[in-house]
Amino acid sequence: MNLQNSQATAAQAHWETLAQAAVAPFADQIDQDARVPAQVISALRQAGAFASGFAGGFTGEFASAPSGDPLADPSDARTAALDHGHMHQALGAASASVQGVLNVHHMGGSALAKWSSKAQKSHWMPKLLSGEICCAIAMTEPEVGSDISAVQTQAQPVTGGYELSGHKAWITCGDFADLFVVIARTEAGPTAFLLPRETQGLRIDPIEGMLGCRGYMMANLHLEAAFLPEDHLLGRPGFGASHVAVTGLEAGRLNLAWGCVGLAEAACQLALRRAKTRQQFGTAIGDFQLVQQLLARMATDIHAARLMCQSASSARALRQMDAAKQATMAKYFASQMVGRVTRDAQQIFGAEGIGANTPLALYHRDSRIMEVIEGTTQVLESLIARLALSEVSIS
Numbered sequence: 001m002n003l004q005n006s007q008a009t010a011a012q013a014h015w016e017t018l019a020q021a022a023v024a025p026f027a028d029q030i031d032q033d034a035r036v037p038a039q040v041i042s043a044l045r046q047a048g049a050f051a052s053g054f055a056g057g058f059t060g061e062f063a064s065a066p067s068g069d070p071l072a073d074p075s076d077a078r079t080a081a082l083d084h085g086h087m088h089q090a091l092g093a094a095s096a097s098v099q100g101v102l103n104v105h106h107m108g109g110s111a112l113a114k115w116s117s118k119a120q121k122s123h124w125m126p127k128l129l130s131g132e133i134c135c136a137i138a139m140t141e142p143e144v145g146s147d148i149s150a151v152q153t154q155a156q157p158v159t160g161g162y163e164l165s166g167h168k169a170w171i172t173c174g175d176f177a178d179l180f181v182v183i184a185r186t187e188a189g190p191t192a193f194l195l196p197r198e199t200q201g202l203r204i205d206p207i208e209g210m211l212g213c214r215g216y217m218m219a220n221l222h223l224e225a226a227f228l229p230e231d232h233l234l235g236r237p238g239f240g241a242s243h244v245a246v247t248g249l250e251a252g253r254l255n256l257a258w259g260c261v262g263l264a265e266a267a268c269q270l271a272l273r274r275a276k277t278r279q280q281f282g283t284a285i286g287d288f289q290l291v292q293q294l295l296a297r298m299a300t301d302i303h304a305a306r307l308m309c310q311s312a313s314s315a316r317a318l319r320q321m322d323a324a325k326q327a328t329m330a331k332y333f334a335s336q337m338v339g340r341v342t343r344d345a346q347q348i349f350g351a352e353g354i355g356a357n358t359p360l361a362l363y364h365r366d367s368r369i370m371e372v373i374e375g376t377t378q379v380l381e382s383l384i385a386r387l388a389l390s391e392v393s394i395s
Contacts, residue, residue, distance in 0.1 A: 011083035012090070018047050019094035027095040030215035031362055034208065036098055036176075044102065045131030049091075053084045053106050053251070054113055054129055081317035085258040085309055092262025096366035097215025099259040100373075101134070104172040104216075106255055107248040108135035108181040111192065114247050115235045120194065124179065136177035137248045138168040138195070138221055146379045148183060148190060148241040153223060155184035155191060161229040162186075164193065164201075167222055172373070174219025175206040181234060182221075183245055188238030192245070193228050201226030212365030250324050252374045253331035254316065258309050260334035260370050261302060264341040267363045268298045271345035278348075285348070294344040301341060305334040325387045332380040335370035342367045 022043035030036055044050060091099035109128045112120065112135065127133045144150050153166025164184050171180070180195040195202065203222040210218065235244055275286030275295060285291050312326035320326075342364040346353035353360045371377045 011079075012086040014047075015083075015087040015090035016093075018043065018049070019090040022047075023091060023098050024094035027097075027359075027362065028357065030095055030097050034210070034214040035217055036095075036101055036215045040098060041101075041131070044098075049087060049102055050105060050131035050134070051129040052087050052102075054109065054125070077317040078314050081313040082310060085254070085313045088255045088258035089262035089265075089306075089309075092259030093266040094262075095215065096259060096263050096363075096369070097213050099255075099262070100172055100213055100216045101176070103252055103255040103259065104136045104177070105134050107252040108137040108177075108179070110251040111137065111181050111244045111248040112194070112234065115192070115239070115244050116194075117231075119231065120234070124194070128179075133178035134173060134176060135179045135181065136171060136173040137245075137252075138171045138174070138180045138182040139245055139248075140168060140170050142167055142169045146375055148245045151183050151185050151190050151241075153182070153184040155186045155193065155228075157186070158227070161227060161232065162193065164195070164223045164226045164228060167220060169220050170207070171219055171221055172216045174204060174217065174221055176217040180221070181244065181248065182223075183240045184223075186237045188236075190241035190245075191237045192234035192240035194232045194234055195226070195228065196232075199226050199228065211368060212362075213369045246324075249374060250316070250327050254309070254312050254327040256370065256374050257305065257312070257327070257330035257334040260331075260338040260367075261306050261309055263363060263367060263370075264298070264302050264305070264334075264338040267338075267342045267345040267360060267367075268295075268302060270359060271295065271298065271348045274348050291348060294348060298341045298344050301337045305330070305337045308333055325384065328375075328380055328383055328387070331374060332377065332384060336377060338367040338370055 023040055026037055026040050030040075088099055088103065091102060105128070109125075112124060112128070116124070128135050139148055139151070141152055144152060153164060153168065155162045155164050164182070166184065168174075168182065178197050180197070182193050182195045183190050184193060185191070197204075201224045203224070205220045205222065207218040207220065210216070234240075272295065275291055276284055278285045286295070308326070308330040312323070312330040315323040315326045342360065346360050346364060349360055352358065355361060375383070
């Protein structure tokens with residue numbers, strides 16, 4: 001085994017141990033309470049999970065592996081990128097909701113780290129890295145989804161800053177985050193702002209009754225002449241959709257793809273154990289060819305998605321030209337893959353796979369969310385096709 005593989009293995013084991021010890025035991029409670037308990041958040045803070053994916057200089061690039069890992073090489077961006085992916089994979093297997101909390105934190109934090117001023121970095125990034133505050137990104141509106149250029153929330157210039165008015169919908173961690181990267185419209189176009197939770201004029205309405213990923217702690221944000229000082233502008237006016245939002249979405253789609261791999265692996269492991277132990281007609285059901293067909297498809301799908309995630313993470317770490325396309329393709333494939341895997345696992349379990357309060361029922365409901373968030377399957381299909389067409393020149 002070479003050193004790079006050793007590093008990846010050590011980092012993966014680190015996150016798997018954390019996820020199974022500190023997150024997985026609370027998965028049912030998170031689903032029932034629609035909230036991630038304080039002890040889980042505390043464990044993630046102590047493990048450095050909130051800092052994963054950020055370099056010490058807050059450049060928005062990948063940080064080193066967790067402190068205390070003797071095999072980690074801080075200078076190896078690719079190893080750090082895979083380490084970050086393994087964290088999301090491990091959390092996805094333990095609780096898709098918890099993976100989503102860390103994902104949206106990294107989405108908002110990546111945008112802030114890359115496009116903020118030196119003063120903004122100095123003020124906000126240490127708090128984000130320590131987990132003292134959780135960051136989220138607020139783009140979606142009641143009438144605006146993936147078309148960020150069409151945001152309707154308004155930011156009017158006033159003495160000393162801006163007043164924001166409008167609505168943001170379906171915001172992951174909206175009922176939990178301490179800081180939002182919010183996109184609003186100015187005369188120059190969509191613009192990004194840093195919106196602290198305690199801002200006067202911000203009202204947060206929690207969303208209840210989600211089909212799955214109930215621990216996302218989603219909420220609608222209502223802004224009524226919410227004043228933000230000028231130093232809360234992120235980047236420059238008109239910079240929000242083309243740069244800030246894209247940075248967050250690219251990070252979020254790749255993280256989510258890794259989370260889908262973890263969730264699918266958890267469902268597949270249950271199905272494999274069931275196929276070896278469940279007896280029908282005097283033999284284990286894993287001996288039947290139609291069950292083997294389901295297992296073969298599950299294993300192959302997961303392997304393909306994992307390889308796509310590894311490739312996309314490497315491309316992003318090495319700043320390859322096709323990094324954004326690879327992240328989009330990874331999310332597109334993995335989010336559909338996890339739905340197929342959870343359904344096939346339920347088939348192998350039969351009636352016990354669809355009962356209330358069973359792991360597979362939770363996996364199935366959580367997996368359904370993955371084709372909707374961070375760009376629906378159909379939106380990503382259109383984007384991938386446009387990217388592919390742009391690469392073809394016709395003389």
